[in-house]
Amino acid sequence: xxxxxxxxxxxxxxxxxxxxxxxxxxxxxxxxxxxxxxxxxxxxxxxxxxxxxxxxxxxxxxxxxxxxxxxxxxxxxxxxxxxxxxxxxxxxxxxxxxxxxxxxxxxxxxxxxxxxxxxxxxxxxxxxxxxxxxxxxxxxxxxxxxxxxxxxxxxxxxxxxxxxxxxxxxxxxxxxxxxxxxxxxxxxxxxxxxxxxxxxxxxxxxxxxxxxxxxxxxxxxxxxxxxxxxxxxxxxxxxxxxxxx
Numbered sequence: 001x002x003x004x005x006x007x008x009x010x011x012x013x014x015x016x017x018x019x020x021x022x023x024x025x026x027x028x029x030x031x032x033x034x035x036x037x038x039x040x041x042x043x044x045x046x047x048x049x050x051x052x053x054x055x056x057x058x059x060x061x062x063x064x065x066x067x068x069x070x071x072x073x074x075x076x077x078x079x080x081x082x083x084x085x086x087x088x089x090x091x092x093x094x095x096x097x098x099x100x101x102x103x104x105x106x107x108x109x110x111x112x113x114x115x116x117x118x119x120x121x122x123x124x125x126x127x128x129x130x131x132x133x134x135x136x137x138x139x140x141x142x143x144x145x146x147x148x149x150x151x152x153x154x155x156x157x158x159x160x161x162x163x164x165x166x167x168x169x170x171x172x173x174x175x176x177x178x179x180x181x182x183x184x185x186x187x188x189x190x191x192x193x194x195x196x197x198x199x200x201x202x203x204x205x206x207x208x209x210x211x212x213x214x215x216x217x218x219x220x221x222x223x224x225x226x227x228x229x230x231x232x233x234x235x236x237x238x239x240x241x242x243x244x245x
Contacts, residue, residue, distance in 0.1 A: 044111045072109045
């Protein structure tokens, strides 16, 4: 999922000076992020534990992915691209619906993770990822240092990961896969702080002019959702215990 994180551009945000506006905006962003995570977690658990739903994704005879299983693996990328390019075209309700559908598809795709890793390791890594994400989110919100240059470096690192991941699809190097997991942790930890600071500034109306605050909150939630999921998956590839090992 490394290639699912996009650097969104928000235009025309109203100029506001009150810190209360920023806090309200950030609260809405995190509310929608938690809603999406809850939806994804529920769907992932449902598909991983109910054999009837599992068979929709995995062929019970061959053990390979079904057509639907392949779709849910790649469809979230399409949703992210559509939402990022359509933010100024879609209404807030449509964007919200797309976000929730994205969360459903992500949950179905994440059910594969629950089938591969033990429940205890998934829970342990989820708690660890939540703690790290929370710390970096607070750091990004409270720091007075401008993280723009730092964020640019993280985005460059993300682009490098995407390219390396594509290359590794062909060479299938376990060593490169492990290295990408460690790099992924560093990149998404950094991006969490950068994105929260960026969203704080957007909420305060410091960077852009007039736009629908609801739509920006949804896109902000999508950004932080992707930061968290990718951090979680990177940590899981490093510390997760596989079933049968």
